[in-house]
Amino acid sequence: xxxxxxxxxxxxxVQEYVDYHESVERTGREKLLLARSLAISVDSELQRYITAxxxxxxxKRLRDGDIPGFREMARSVVDQHFxxxxxxxxxxxxxxxxxxxxxxxxxxxxxxxxxxxxxxFTTGRPAISDMFAGQVANRNVIxxxxxxxxxxxxxxxxxxxxxxxxxFTEVIQRHAPPADWAVTVLDRNGLTVGRxxxxxxxxxxxxxxxxxxxxLEEREGVRETVSRDGVPRLAAFTHSPTFGWxxxxxxxxxxxxxxxxxxxxxxxxxxxxxxxxxxxxTLLMSNRIAGPIAALRRLATAYDQDIPYTPxxxxxxxxxxxxxxxxxxxxxxxRSDRRYxxxxxxxxxxxxxxxxxxxxxxxxxxxxxxxYGWSKPEFLALTVFDVHPPEAQxxxxxxxxxxxxxYTIAQCHRDGTRFNAETVVRVIExxxxxxxxxxxxDVTRELQMREQLHDAIKAFPGSFRFYDxxxxxxxxxxxxxxxxDRPIAVSLGDTVEQTIHAAAVMEATEDSIGxxxxxxxxxxxxxxxxxxxxxxxxxxxxxxxxxxxxTVDGGTLSVRLDITERKRIEAQLRQAQKMETIxxxxxxxxxxxxxxxxVVMASLENLLDVGPDDEARxxxxxxxxxxxxxxxxxxxxxxxxxxxxxxxxxVDVGASVNDLQKILRSSVPRMISLTVQPSLTTERCxxxxxxxxxAVMNMVVNARDAIDGxxxxxxxxxxxxxxxxxxAAAIPGARAGEWTVVSVTDDGxxxxxxxxxxxxxxxxxxxxxxxxxxxxxxxxxxxxxxAKGFIRVQSALGKGTRxxxxxxxxxxx
Numbered sequence: 001x002x003x004x005x006x007x008x009x010x011x012x013x014v015q016e017y018v019d020y021h022e023s024v025e026r027t028g029r030e031k032l033l034l035a036r037s038l039a040i041s042v043d044s045e046l047q048r049y050i051t052a053x054x055x056x057x058x059x060k061r062l063r064d065g066d067i068p069g070f071r072e073m074a075r076s077v078v079d080q081h082f083x084x085x086x087x088x089x090x091x092x093x094x095x096x097x098x099x100x101x102x103x104x105x106x107x108x109x110x111x112x113x114x115x116x117x118x119x120x121f122t123t124g125r126p127a128i129s130d131m132f133a134g135q136v137a138n139r140n141v142i143x144x145x146x147x148x149x150x151x152x153x154x155x156x157x158x159x160x161x162x163x164x165x166x167x168f169t170e171v172i173q174r175h176a177p178p179a180d181w182a183v184t185v186l187d188r189n190g191l192t193v194g195r196x197x198x199x200x201x202x203x204x205x206x207x208x209x210x211x212x213x214x215x216l217e218e219r220e221g222v223r224e225t226v227s228r229d230g231v232p233r234l235a236a237f238t239h240s241p242t243f244g245w246x247x248x249x250x251x252x253x254x255x256x257x258x259x260x261x262x263x264x265x266x267x268x269x270x271x272x273x274x275x276x277x278x279x280x281x282t283l284l285m286s287n288r289i290a291g292p293i294a295a296l297r298r299l300a301t302a303y304d305q306d307i308p309y310t311p312x313x314x315x316x317x318x319x320x321x322x323x324x325x326x327x328x329x330x331x332x333x334x335r336s337d338r339r340y341x342x343x344x345x346x347x348x349x350x351x352x353x354x355x356x357x358x359x360x361x362x363x364x365x366x367x368x369x370x371x372y373g374w375s376k377p378e379f380l381a382l383t384v385f386d387v388h389p390p391e392a393q394x395x396x397x398x399x400x401x402x403x404x405x406x407y408t409i410a411q412c413h414r415d416g417t418r419f420n421a422e423t424v425v426r427v428i429e430x431x432x433x434x435x436x437x438x439x440x441x442d443v444t445r446e447l448q449m450r451e452q453l454h455d456a457i458k459a460f461p462g463s464f465r466f467y468d469x470x471x472x473x474x475x476x477x478x479x480x481x482x483x484x485d486r487p488i489a490v491s492l493g494d495t496v497e498q499t500i501h502a503a504a505v506m507e508a509t510e511d512s513i514g515x516x517x518x519x520x521x522x523x524x525x526x527x528x529x530x531x532x533x534x535x536x537x538x539x540x541x542x543x544x545x546x547x548x549x550x551t552v553d554g555g556t557l558s559v560r561l562d563i564t565e566r567k568r569i570e571a572q573l574r575q576a577q578k579m580e581t582i583x584x585x586x587x588x589x590x591x592x593x594x595x596x597x598x599v600v601m602a603s604l605e606n607l608l609d610v611g612p613d614d615e616a617r618x619x620x621x622x623x624x625x626x627x628x629x630x631x632x633x634x635x636x637x638x639x640x641x642x643x644x645x646x647x648x649x650x651v652d653v654g655a656s657v658n659d660l661q662k663i664l665r666s667s668v669p670r671m672i673s674l675t676v677q678p679s680l681t682t683e684r685c686x687x688x689x690x691x692x693x694x695a696v697m698n699m700v701v702n703a704r705d706a707i708d709g710x711x712x713x714x715x716x717x718x719x720x721x722x723x724x725x726x727x728a729a730a731i732p733g734a735r736a737g738e739w740t741v742v743s744v745t746d747d748g749x750x751x752x753x754x755x756x757x758x759x760x761x762x763x764x765x766x767x768x769x770x771x772x773x774x775x776x777x778x779x780x781x782x783x784x785x786x787a788k789g790f791i792r793v794q795s796a797l798g799k800g801t802r803x804x805x806x807x808x809x810x811x812x813x
Contacts, residue, residue, distance in 0.1 A: 066491070170194075395409050688783070714744065
């Protein structure tokens with residue numbers, strides 16, 4: 001009995017020793033995994049500061065050298081996104097150009113340590129410093145240095161942020177470590193940047209002397225050490241993959257050793273009692289030992305395989321106590337595993353672990369299962385390539401070949417739908433093999449919104465500005481906002497008061513001229529009411545429709561649309577309506593007058609019946625000619641009012657123009673020479689004779705008005721021309737063939753190309769108010785087109801003008 005009892009006691013002690021060391025190794029591995037996860041979070045926090053500084057470094061104000069304006073923008077960024085931080089701007093010699101925490105009039109010191117500053121100027125890449133004593137607030141800080149480049153890509157400044165140091169303790173607290181752990185974030189020199197708990201006590205202090213050499217010399221590991229608070233701990237440490245900062249997770253040794261020691265003492269106590277009793281009870285106990293030993297063996301197997309197992313009481317106190325110690329150890333391991341699993345599965349980002357050689361998934365968290373659509377067992381049968389669509393496979397191969405750690409690439413759900421994911425990959429060693437840990441974030445909506453916003457800004461036809469609740473300009477497009485003859489420089493970060501003041505100084509709108517201060521007050525009050533829905537005329541003569549309204553977040557959207565063209569068209573419409581009314585009135589007058597003329601002409605025809613020598617006949621013939629001219633005038637008025645259709649007939653163009661000489665000469669002052677040159681041949685065309693006469697008279701009147709009371713010369717001519725296809729192609733609207741040409745030439749001031757391009761537009765005129773309707777040339781163009789002809793205009797400033805009306809020729813003799 002004694003021989004069997006002693007080995008049992010020794011077995012129990014050895015088993016406790018083995019279990020203790022296995023527990024220490026397992027705990028070290030678990031804490032090392034958690035330290036790696038926390039190190040990735042530290043890298044993400046530092047990268048967030050770099051990204052913010054890189055966005056600020058692209059500011060137009062900074063590139064233009066507007067340091068005061070950029071300082072206000074930087075202060076706004078600090079207040080809204082990084083409370084407690086400082087933003088600085090430095091030259092290459094270390095001299096501060098700007099500091100957001102110092103008054104603008106305060107003297108600015110120079111940075112003492114220039115190594116990192118020179119490295120950023122040389123490489124043009126961002127850098128993160130270790131902790132150092134700040135010169136302004138006399139507190140320990142770190143520096144996030146980002147280069148500021150000019151248009152040629154040269155580094156001209158370094159933009160620096162001193163982030164709030166409490167942020168790194170907050171990173172630790174977001175992982176919710178147990179209260180009895182000591183979790184520390186240290187810079188590359190081993191100085192404490194963040195800690196939970198007791199950050200106030202250990203901030204800026206180096207790691208403990210037993211751990212510091214390992215931190216400075218090794219990448220990662222697990223050490224038994226004594227922390228600075230004097231507690232023996234099992235410490236797991238690693239360095240962040242991008243910036244090299246250290247993360248240490250320390251677990252008190254008592255948490256590991258106390259259960260094992262208690263169990264060993266219990267085993268020794270009961271073992272001693274067993275030995276004493278075995279002297280007397282050897283025979284009695286020999287039959288009872290086999291069962292408890294078998295139970296302990298089953299319990300050990302269950303513990304090793306992590307299988308739930310509750311043994312029955314064996315009747316042997318020693319064996320029951322050992323079983324109880326086993327159960328306690330198993331519960332501790334399960335609690336530790338649950339804590340790790342909770343941190344892994346409840347992470348809001350998709351996390352996966354995969355084999356670097358086969359690329360097969362080894363584990364995924366619940367977030368990834370929910371986002372991608374595969375179950376966890378299905379994931380374990382897939383490789384990394386299976387969650388990427390075919391079109392992204394080549395890009396993924398490049399990522400793997402180049403061992404990229406951060407990338408954005410298309411991925412797919414189980415149903416095949418695509419999405420863009422931003423992925424961070426870190427390589428670790430787990431159970432003797434290298435594995436990858438990938439953290440993915442769906443950025444599809446973010447990229448779509450960014451693209452849609454860009455397209456909307458680009459396509460928007462007018463100018464718009466968006467101001468935040470502090471009345472600062474945060475978004476705008478590149479459309480002009482104020483008069484283009486005197487543009488106002490507007491930049492992101494400007495306040496609405498600054499913009500309105502600048503507009504008032506230059507008296508940008510018609511209603512601000514002569515009263516800039518009063519206008520500025522009225523405009524600012526209108527902006528703050530956000531009820532603008534009005535038309536504004538700027539000093540360059542353009543009209544704008546102004547619309548303003550509040551947004552749900554307290555901002556203000558201000559939109560301005562150029563409606564100058566709409567105003568011009570509305571004016572033309574009103575003029576057309578007036579002309580239509582005049583035409584209707586003229587038609588009515590002409591119709592009634594024509595009826596009276598009919599009576600007069602009938603009476604004159606009766607008078608013509610007298611003898612040819614009668615003196616009254618001469619008077620009657622004169623009255624008849626005047627009456628016929630009046631009838632021709634009413635015909636034109638009726639045609640203008642569309643009460644009488646024009647009837648094209650075959651007309652001798654030369655004779656018709658020659659008959660107009662008296663009328664044309666009476667419409668031109670004597671200081672202007674008028675010459676009518678009929679064609680040497682008979683030019684016959686099918687057209688409306690009244691329309692031809694009206695066109696020639698209009699062109700002569702226009703030539704007279706162009707000469708404008710000065711001595712000049714007008715030539716009216718009829719000629720014949722033949723155009724081949726090459727000549728016709730060089731003249732707008734022309735066709736090859738035989739043409740009768742009626743031309744009117746003057747030696748007036750001529751026309752510019754801009755005016756010549758618009759002369760046939762309805763209502764366009766260069767004459768003063770009351771001197772022209774802008775309809776004459778438009779009606780001539782319509783008449784020529786109705787006759788299947790075309791008009792050629794030749795004019796240049798200072799060289800006069802020539803109009804050639806081309807009509808299809810019917811015959812030439």
